[in-house]
Each structure stands twice: as C-alpha cells, then as structure tokens.
Amino acid sequence: MQSYLTTAVAALAAAAVALFLVEVVHRLTRRFGRRSLLMTELTDHAHRPFQVAATVLAVQFAVRFSTGYAVGHSWRRLTLHLLILAVIATTAWLVASLLIVVEDTALARFRVDVPDNRHARRVRTQVVMLRRLTIAVIVILTVGVMLMTFPSVRGIGAGVLTSAGVVGVVAALAAQSLLGNVFAGLQLAFSDAVRLDDVVVVEGEWGRIEELTLSYVVVQIWDDRRLILPTSYFTSKPFQNWTRTEAAVLGTAEFDVDWAVPVQAMREELRRLVEGTELWDGRVCVLQVTDATGGMVRMRALVSAADAGSLWDLRALVREHLVGWIRDNRPTAMPRMRTELGDASSNLPWQWVQPRLPARRPTDTEAPDDARVFGGSDDGDARSEAFVGPEETRP
Numbered sequence: 001m002q003s004y005l006t007t008a009v010a011a012l013a014a015a016a017v018a019l020f021l022v023e024v025v026h027r028l029t030r031r032f033g034r035r036s037l038l039m040t041e042l043t044d045h046a047h048r049p050f051q052v053a054a055t056v057l058a059v060q061f062a063v064r065f066s067t068g069y070a071v072g073h074s075w076r077r078l079t080l081h082l083l084i085l086a087v088i089a090t091t092a093w094l095v096a097s098l099l100i101v102v103e104d105t106a107l108a109r110f111r112v113d114v115p116d117n118r119h120a121r122r123v124r125t126q127v128v129m130l131r132r133l134t135i136a137v138i139v140i141l142t143v144g145v146m147l148m149t150f151p152s153v154r155g156i157g158a159g160v161l162t163s164a165g166v167v168g169v170v171a172a173l174a175a176q177s178l179l180g181n182v183f184a185g186l187q188l189a190f191s192d193a194v195r196l197d198d199v200v201v202v203e204g205e206w207g208r209i210e211e212l213t214l215s216y217v218v219v220q221i222w223d224d225r226r227l228i229l230p231t232s233y234f235t236s237k238p239f240q241n242w243t244r245t246e247a248a249v250l251g252t253a254e255f256d257v258d259w260a261v262p263v264q265a266m267r268e269e270l271r272r273l274v275e276g277t278e279l280w281d282g283r284v285c286v287l288q289v290t291d292a293t294g295g296m297v298r299m300r301a302l303v304s305a306a307d308a309g310s311l312w313d314l315r316a317l318v319r320e321h322l323v324g325w326i327r328d329n330r331p332t333a334m335p336r337m338r339t340e341l342g343d344a345s346s347n348l349p350w351q352w353v354q355p356r357l358p359a360r361r362p363t364d365t366e367a368p369d370d371a372r373v374f375g376g377s378d379d380g381d382a383r384s385e386a387f388v389g390p391e392e393t394r395p
Contacts, residue, residue: 003067006066007062007063007066007067010062010063010065010066011059011062011063011066013062014058014059014061014062015055015058015059015062017058018054018055018057018058018059019051019054019055021054022047022050022051022054022055025050026043026047026050026051029042029043030043041101041104041105042098042101045097045100045101045104046094046097046098046101049090049093049094049096049097050094050097052090052093053087053090053091053093053094056083056086056087056090057087057090057091059083060080060083060084060086060087063079063080063083064080067079081149084149085146085149088142088145088146088149089142089146092138092139092141092142095138096134096135096138099131099134099138100131103127103130103131106123106127107123107124107127110123110124121195121196121197121198122192122195124195124196125188125189125194125195125196125212126189126190128189128196128212129185129186129188129189129212129213129214130189132213132214133186133214180232182214182215182231184230184231184232184234184235184236185212185213185214185215185231186214187235188212188217188231188234188235189212192244193234193235193241193244194209194212194217194234194239194241194244195209195212196209196210196211196212197209197243198241198242198243198244199241199242199243199249199307199308200219200239200240200241200242201239201240201242202219202227202229202233202239202240203227203229205219205221205225205227206221206222206308207219207220207221207222207225207227208220210226212231213231214231215230215231216228216229216230216231217229217230217231217233217234222312242308243307243308248281248283248304248305248306248307249304249305249307249308249311250284250302250303250304250311251302251303251304251305251311251312251314251315252300252301252302252303252315253300253301253303253315253318253319253322254290254298254299254300254301255298255299255300255301255319255322255323255326256296256297256298256299256335257296257297257299257326257333257334257335258296258297258332258333258334258335258336259292259295259296259297260330260332260333261297261299261326261330261333262330262333263287263289263299265330266287266299266322266325266326266330266333267287269321269322269325270285270287270301270303270318270322271285273317273318273321273322274303274314274318277314277317279305279310279311279313279314279317280303280304280305280314281304281305281306281310282304283304283379284302284303284304284377284379285302285303285304286301286302286303287299287300287301287302288300288302295337295338296335301318301322303315303318304379
C-alpha cells in the first residue's frame with residue numbers, strides 16, 4: 001500500500017514541478033518577448049499545449065521510475081502505455097501549435113487591409129493551404145506512431161508510416177475525386193491563379209474568394225450568397241479573375257440610340273460626369289460607336305475604377321446619368337422605329353424628290369482621346385502595346 005502511495009505522491013510532485021517550470025518559462029517569455037511578435041504569439045497560443053505536454057511527460061517519468069516494485073504487473077504496463085499514448089498526443093498538439101504560431105507570425109507581416117494587397121493575399125493563400133496540409137500530416141503521423149506502440153497492430157502502424165506508395169494507390173482508386181480536389185487546391189495555392197479576396201466571375205456570378213481549402217472554394221456573391229465549388233473547378237474550367245494583377249479594372253455601359261445622337265456632345269457629357277465623381281480613378285474614360293446596324297447606333301462607354309465594387313457603382317451611375325441626359329436634352333436620339341408608307345406600286349414619296357446633299361464639314365484627322373481605347377493616353381498606349389505589340393501597326 002505504501003508503494004502505491006509513493007507512486008501517487010511522485011506523480012503529483014512531478015506534475016507540480018512541471019507546471020511550475022512551465023509557468024516560469026511562460027512569465028519570462030512574456031516579459032522579455034514583448035517586442036517580438038513571435039514570442040508574443042508563443043505565449044498566447046502555445047502555452048496551454050506546452051503545459052499539458054510537460055505535465056504528462058513528467059507524470060510518465062515519475063510513474064516509470066517509482067513503480068520498480070511492480071515490474072511485470074499488468075496494471076503497470078497498462079498505465080505506462082496509456083501515459084505514452086498521452087505523451088504522443090500532447091506532443092503532436094504542441095508541434096501543431098508551434099507550427100501554427102510560426103504561420104500566424106508570417107501572416108502578420110503581410111497586410112491585406114491596404115489597396116495594393118495582391119502579394120499579401122497570395123502569401124496568405126499559400127500559408128492557409130500549408131496549415132491545413134500540415135495539420136493533416138501531423139494527425140496521420142501521430143496515429144501511425146500511436147499504433148506502433150501496440151505490439152499486435154505494430155504492422156499497421158509501420159504500414160501507415162512506410163507504405164505510403166501502396167496507401168496512395170489504394171486511396172487514389174477509392175477516392176479519385178477527393179484526391180483530385182486536394183491536388184487542385186495545392187495547385188491553386190502555388191500557381192497564383194486565384195487567391196483569397198480575388199474578385200472572380202464563375203458560373204455567371206460575380207463575387208469574391210472568401211475561403212480556399214484543399215477540397216472546395218467558397219465564393220461570396222455580391223448579394224451575400226455563397227457559391228461552393230470544388231477546387232478542381234478552377235483548374236479544369238475557365239473563369240474570370242478581375243484582380244489577378246491589380247485591383248483596378250475597366251467596365252462598360254452600352255446604349256442603343258437613334259442615328260441622330262450627337263456623339264461628341266454625349267462624349268463630353270460622359271467626361272463631365274466621371275470627373276465629378278470619386279468612383280472614377282482618372283485612368284480611362286472613352287465613348288465610342290461600336291455598332292450601327294438594325295436601325296440603331298450602339299454607344300459604348302468605357303470607364304475605369306480602383307476596384308470591382310467602385311466599378312459596379314460607376315457603371316450604374318453612367319447608365320442612369322446618360323439615360324436621363326438623352327431623355328431631357330437630346331430626345332431625338334432616343335431609340336425609334338421608322339416606318340415608310342408607299343402606294344400600291346411600292347413607290348415612296350422620297351423617291352420623287354431630288355435629295356439635297358448637306359454641306360460638307362471639315363473633319364479633324366485626329367480623333368479625341370475620349371474616342372480611343374488604344375492610344376491617346378499613357379494608359380491607352382500601354383493597352384495598345386499589350387494587345388497589338390510594340391512593333392506592329394493596327395489597320
């Protein structure tokens with residue numbers, strides 16, 4: 001009986017000493033690491049797993065060295081085995097916590113709340129994917145090591161750790177879709193095709209990448225719906241990424257109007273509108289006639305904004321303003337359907353009238369900047385070189 005009491009006292013004493021030492025280390029780290037982000041993260045997130053792991057390890061050693069009188073007894077083997085399993089589990093918890101602390105420290109160096117956050121979002125995407133993969137690997141290794149402590153199933157534990165090829169083949173056959181999504185997630189994380197907070201258009205929906213995991217991607221639609229897609233979707237199907245290189249984007253607003261529309265006056269009104277709103281980033285403001293068929297003239301207003309949200313509001317503002325401007329100031333430019341009536345012989349009145357040619361007006365040989373997408377400004381010249389090439393000439 002006294003031997004059992006000695007074992008219990010030794011275990012409690014070892015636990016108390018371990019807790020005391022961990023607390024001392026915790027306080028010293030907090031005191032001398034105030035200016036270090038890494039030390040601060042360690043004291044905040046790794047303290048609890050370090051405390052539990054040190055306590056379990058100390059109790060395991062105390063029980064092992066204080067139960068020499070019970071060598072060969074089943075209860076000693078069972079107790080030590082349970083303590084070893086606890087040590088393995090708590091050590092894995094501690095290692096996972098340390099890795100997460102390192103990842104959080106790395107993420108803290110890259111801010112995503114700034115206008116130009118493309119590089120930060122790329123790093124954040126990669127770190128988040130690595131975190132998920134790291135935790136999965138730690139869990140698998142922990143289960144394998146714990147299985148190896150059982151003599152009867154040691155072969156299973158060794159197989160988990162050493163037969164990765166066979167397990168990979170079996171898993172590939174049994175879960176091709178799942179593994180395909182996992183590899184697609186890793187490819188997305190390191191290929192820079194899509195990142196967290198990217199603005200994309202998928203399945204006809206416009207939204208933002210809210211979450212990116214190894215198996216699925218969550219797209220937050222502009223109206224706060226969530227579109228859940230497998231990661232393999234982004235590696236096998238085309239999609240639009242509006243913020244892959246920069247957040248600034250271009251957008252259009254199109255109008256079908258009558259042939260009597262005063263193009264230059266409408267162009268000047270568009271320029272006056274965008275210069276008076278903070279939604280415009282000052283880069284592109286162009287109005288062009290892009291089509292003239294079917295009795296209508298199609299006008300396309302091309303404008304730019306600093307981000308996708310501002311562009312959406314700017315396009316809506318351009319539509320609303322120019323519709324009102326045409327209605328109130330140029331009603332003859334509103335869309336109309338013309339009908340001509342002839343007699344029984346299909347003779348039309350205008351056929352018997354000699355048309356009078358209008359006086360020719362001198363035209364400028366150079367189009368204004370507001371009428372050109374490719375050229376006329378620094379941004380237009382850069383766009384011309386990107387789509388045509390510096391050594392080529394457009395017809």
